[in-house]
Amino acid sequence: MNRPFYGFGLGLRHDYYQEIIETQPNIDWFEIISENYFVAGGKPLYYLDAIREQYPLAMHGVSLSIGSTDPLNQDYLAQLKKLSQRINPIFISDHLCWTGVDHINSHDLLPLPYTEQTIQHIVSRIQHVQEFLGRQILLENLSSYVTFADSEMTEWEFISEIVTRADCYLLLDINNIYVSARNHQFNPTEYLHGIPADRVMQHHLAGHSDYGDYVIDTHDMPVVDNVWSLYQEAAQLFGPVSTMIERDDNMPTFSELLAELNHARTIAEPIYTDYNGYANAS
Structure with a gap:
């Protein structure tokens, strides 16, 4: 597949704004939480513009609610488009989920039933x-803790149908696969092999909290060995x-995050060099 490759990035968080601007660390790109910059001005946009001058940015949202039965929020989409025009992101992504109903936001990423009816509903909304927006988007697989009794297929079959029919791309979160595999007792390798490679555009890596009988995606710990292996x-x-x-x-020190990112490079780059046309697009 001739996908653009932008290298290795970090989530942009306010804890590190000043250090990034002053030290210009060896990072290929940053990903922002889109909704944090739906403002008219002030420090968030000041730092955003300053960092955008130094690095490519990706936009990652949490409020699109692509799986809801509520009408799509046109005001939200207008804000998303305005921000994308400001920073010209390498990716625009959100989650394959719903976040509320009857215009009430649950402030959580809620799972979907894996059915043909749900696929048709979501595909039309993605389109x-x-x-x-005038561009393709990426949707991220969730970490999940419950399943629906009326699901007709596996999660990876469901995701594959959606991204193929809608002609969008997949933000494949490796930690979320591991978390869901533990919670629902499926084989994460089977999940990987069930995903169409030509639709995978980005990976997330993160930490989680392990309670033995179940695992929660918390983004407050280092990446664990099993996720690195996956x-x-x-x-x-x-x-x-x-x-x-x-x-x-x-939040750790910035140097600790850089060490984690360099570990990802250490794992992936020797593998990537075996692929023809391997290059960093940034």
Whole structure:
């Protein structure tokens, strides 16, 4: 597949704004939480513009609610488009989920029933969003803790149908696969092999909290060895995919995050060099 490869990035968090501007660390790109910059001005946009001058940015949202039965929020889409025009992101992504109903936001990423009816509903909504934005989007697989009794297929079959029919791309979160595999007792390798490689455009890596009988995606811990191993499998299977580390709580020093990111490079780059045309697009 001739996918653009932007290298290795980090989630842009306010804890590190000043250090990034002053030190210009060896990072290929940053990913922002889109909604944090739906403002008219002030410090968030000041730092955003300053960092955008130094690095490519990706936009990652949490409020699109592509799986809801509520009408798509046109005001939200207008804000998303305005921000994308400001920073010209390498990716625009959100989650394959719903976040509320009857215009009430649950402030959580809620799972979907894996049915043909759900696929048709979501595909039409993705097509509307892409037409409005004038570009293809990426959707991320969730970490999940419950399943629906009326699901008709596996999660990976469901995702594959959606991204193929809607002609969008997949942000494949490796940690979320591991978390869901533990919670629902499926084989994460089977999941990877069930995903169409030509639709995988980005990877997330993150930490989680392990309670033995269940695992929660918390983004407040380092990436664990089992997730690194699954990431290595993904690198071998999909080839060069732009990869980033997410951290949202219990924030470490910036140097610790850089060390994690360099570990991702250490795992993936020897594998990627075996692929023809391997290059960094940034």
